[in-house]
Amino acid sequence: MEFLLGVIVTILIIYLIIKVNLNKSNKATLIPFSTWLTKYESESDIGRHTLSRGLLVQTIHLAGKMRVISQEEKKELDRAMKKEDPIRVVNGWLEIALPEVIEFGGQNIVHTISARDAGLYMFISLQGVNPQRELKRFFERFEKNLAPHMREEETPLDRAKVLSEKLIVSGYRSLASQQEGVAPTESTTDKEIISIYRKVLSEFGEAARQRNEQLPAGTLNTIAWKFLQVNETLGPEMVDSHLSYEIEKYIQEGLRPEYNQELKLF
Structure with missing residues (x-):
């Protein structure tokens, strides 16, 4: 009986370890792709497997959320990927698909998109015989739905930026619509949302580097959301002064517990 109990406990511990590692690897896809890539290349086989x-x-x-694939296709891929060696698959993507994404979006794209966005773009490029055409179709579809007034001379990187901003705005507005009296309301423009979002990410990102820390994207989303509340409750003029205060507090004392929460926008 004691032996059986020991086996059960051991299995449970292993399961929890795997679960924790998977959660960490999922969150790691929210960091800039260049950072993720550096981490991936420096890891052991076990670390690479998890990432x-x-x-x-x-x-x-x-891909399912962005309707690149149907929900049925997503289920099939989920099942299929469980049988594949993830390192082999990702290494194949990096060798074959990543150069196509860089050609499409430019060298800087690896620094401006998250790891999971890079994964999506690589996945899209592998969907047909012409990777560039597949990527172009994807962005054209979302430009039509989300950014109909983009200028023709804008680059694919510009298009990716616009798409990202639209998704950010949509995410915060969706969050606000689910709760009464929560910003951003109609009194905050889309441009103001992006301005506050970028300001918060820039300032807290720099402060994190000073502390030799790295704040997850979900945490930064939460902080930006808090400042959207400040913008509407205390006024736009208070955003900068409050941000300066919070940055100094973070540098000196660490992150507030209420900021240290994961918020997914899409």
């Missing part, structure tokens, strides 16, 4: 599994899981999830 690559997280990238595949999040890529398929995002």
Whole structure:
């Protein structure tokens, strides 16, 4: 009986360890792709296995959410990927698909998009015989729905930026619509949302580097959301002064517990 109990406890511990590692690898896909790539290349095989599994899981999830694939196709891919060696799959993507994404979006794209966005773009480029055409079709579809007034001379990187901003705005507005009296309301423009979002990410990102820390994207989303509340309750003129105060407090004392929460916008 004691032996059986010991086996059960051991299995439970292993399951929890795997679960925790998978959660960490999923969150790791929210960091800039260049940072993720550096981490991936420096990891052991075990670390690479965890990171690559997280990238595949999040890529398929995002592909389903962005309607790149149907929900039935997503289920099939989820099942199929469980049988594949994630390192082999991701290494193949990096070798074959990543150069196509860089050609499409420019060298800087690896620094401006998250790892899971990069996974999505690599996945899209592999959907047909012409990777550039597949990527172009994807962005054209979302430009039509989300950014109909984009200028023709804008680059693919510009298009990716516009798409990202639209998704950010949509995410915060969706969050506000689910709760009464929560910003951003109609009194805050889309431009103001993006301005506050970028300001918060820039300031807290720099402060995190001073503390030799790295704040997850979900945490930064939460902080930006808090400042959207400040913008509407105390007024736009208070955003900068309050941000300066919070940055100094973070540098000196660490992150507030209420900021240290994961918020997914899409």
